[in-house]
Amino acid sequence: MAADDIDYNIVFPDAGTSERHWQGTKEPVVILLGWAGCKDKHLSKYSSIYNDKGCVTIRYTAPLKTVFISETFGYKELSGTALKLLEILYDYEVENSPVFFHVFSNGGFMLYRYIVELLHSDQQFSSLRVLGVVVDSAPGSGNVRGALRALTATLGPRISPALKYVLLALFAVSVFLLRIVLYPVTKFIHKNHYDAVRERPPAWPHFLLYSRADQVIRHRDIELFAEAVAKKGVPVHSCDFASSAHVCHFRDFPEQYTRKCRDFLVACMKDSEGPEAKKRQHVQNLSLPYRICVQIK
Template identity: 80%
Template sequence: MANDEMDYNIVFPDEATSETHWQGTKEPVVILLGWAGCRDKHLTKYSSIYNEQGCVTIRYTAPLKTVFISESFGYKELRRTALKLLEILFDYEVEHSPIFFHIFSNGGFMLYRYIVELLHKDKQFSSLCVIGALVDSAPGSGNVRGAVRALAATLGPKISPVLKYLLLALFAVTVFLLRIVLYPLTKYVHKNHYDAVQERPPAWPHFFLYSRADQVIRPRDVRLFADTLKFKGVPVDSYDFVSSVHVSHFREYPEQYTCKCRNFLIACMKDTDGTFMRKRHRVRDQ
């Protein structure tokens, strides 16, 4: 479904499927945050992983202008989007269910950054119980070449070559100046997503799926980020698909990818004794 303010889709499972998988507990709500330029038909394939497990799923992809323009210039439009996305949980009365995030590329992670900040600071969301986050092909930082490649792929072949190269050149210059050359100063006004979450990470478990063949997000950025969270006491796991390119791990390895997503979700849903949570506690930053 969609509303007038933001374009999202929500799917509820049937009771029989939910009961089969979650044994009388509240089924998880999985929020999927798409990569820049992601179409809903692509995100639907990922949400089916969780729909078949009896989960509620919410699919949303931030507009291109907020990812490539607003964030580059330090405008925090995505913060308002994050607020609206969390309010959807209350609109559909699923705010007491376990919340699980599935995040794609920097486009999804930029939005996740503001969600994390709201969960840290806003009392309106103090009742929410986040159980984990799976991160696909993110996060990356300070990679102008990767950012230009991402924008080029998003623009596609329909745009005229002259306009395309002009836009890419302007974008590259902007990112290089604001996010690399001037970043030691601009970070005091607007930190990038990578540094913001790394400095004050949430406490819930994270699972990073990446590939050394990714030419948009450098694998060393993902590994460094994961190591930093682990050092700060966040439960972290990661997996290198080795040969699949950016956000294509599911396409290249569908069975393996699906298995890893479901196993991680199930692990997040279990208490330390191995049974599904009967009583859930809020997961707050330490």
């Protein structure tokens, strides 16, 4: 298989569950892209939201070095990973099924960026039917403090304090110089994930799940991103959970989170089967407001 050298997991639902939920139509394939340092046992809890709904799920989390090192220094290693992930659809002969994404934090969104670019430009994937995307706790831009918090949490307690501080210092200097001070120049060589998707977003609907209590990704970054892509005609919905920490919305609000994700998937499926799906390709220059809901704990 083309994707044998990346560590992914794929789960197929039983035929009865699929038929009960999708009644003869092709069940969606949901691709979940984990946050930096995410363990598969954690990502599998999210995939169960969709497995129990009769969906095929593919789980993948990019290695730490590609998120914190390769992307920081402009090496597009994740572009090759994005290609392999899309080729999985052909390996398992589900390329004719509707595709849905669920993306977590900047670590997942960096990879999603390259998938979007391939779907924009590669003829091989022009026939794929993407329904929409749920984005959890992303995207963020130019937040050195948040990036350091994310790296600190990812490194965990096993690494020695001295080595941890050295790595954090090197990372902070690199991010500050390459992604903030020199970014007006370096963006012509390697644009960051935030700007790349904001400036050329895909046409399918986006559902942004975030929280004002997030200490890693600034809520204002997400809101500005939503406003920008909505102005380009992309349907955008947002939900502020208000009190949950970074990528902890499901942990704190499991029932609401599950319901919102499933309802959005079903709405995207219905939309893709109607005439609006054909029209969506022609609305890039329209200006549509995005919708916000606020979850009160």
